[in-house]
Amino acid sequence: MQFYYTLSSPYAKNVRTIIALLGISDQVQFIESHPFKDEEAFLTASPLGKVPCLVDNGETIVDSEVICDYLDANYTGGELFNPIYADWRLKSLLSVCSGLIDSLVSRRIEETRKNEDSFSKFWWERQNKAITRTLGYIESKLSLLPETLTILQICLMSALEYLDFRHRDIEWRKNYPELEKFYQIWSGVECFQTTLLKD
Secondary structure, three states: OEEEEOOOOHHHHHHHHHHHHHOOHHHOEEEEOOHHHOOHHHHHHOOOOOOOEEEEOOEEEEOHHHHHHHHHHHHOOOOOOHHHHOOHHHHHHHHHHHHHHHHHHHHHHHHOOOOOOOOOHHHHHHHHHHHHHHHHHHHHOHHHOOOOOOHHHHHHHHHHHHHHHHOOOOOHHHHOHHHHHHHHHHHOOHHHHOOOOOO
């Protein structure tokens, strides 16, 4: 399998965490690919020019959740996803956690434009409000999470780590103490420790 990724992507972090959890790193060729470099092999594999992207037996699999689902189905029979798909509340919460990552990435993009004419105060404030609301919402739903590790915990851990990585001005640990407790419980697990976000 060829896996196209960047070390700074929270989406790729989800996939890297599952690869580490499954213990299949030796079966994966990791290919760091910056989306803006337009490398031919990467664009052939990922027509959207986005990471992450997995190629297995000549088949292209895109979107982090789809890749994670694919690996889970093939290596565990669905242990990470089936508990979520069996409960619409958890499935909805997974979408919210994924959406939080989307908002955090959008905020990061807007942040890089702060010294440019293209910076939008409207979108900056909108993303800030969405992030604040969503963190509060997720904190109120933590009691729903299964005790065993699933894709839901993996996705939420990626979002919280990305907050520390790119948005240190958001004091989520102080404002959302139950999320902080959740993070401390899971952060020591090896599959999270070995896949930390970095530039």
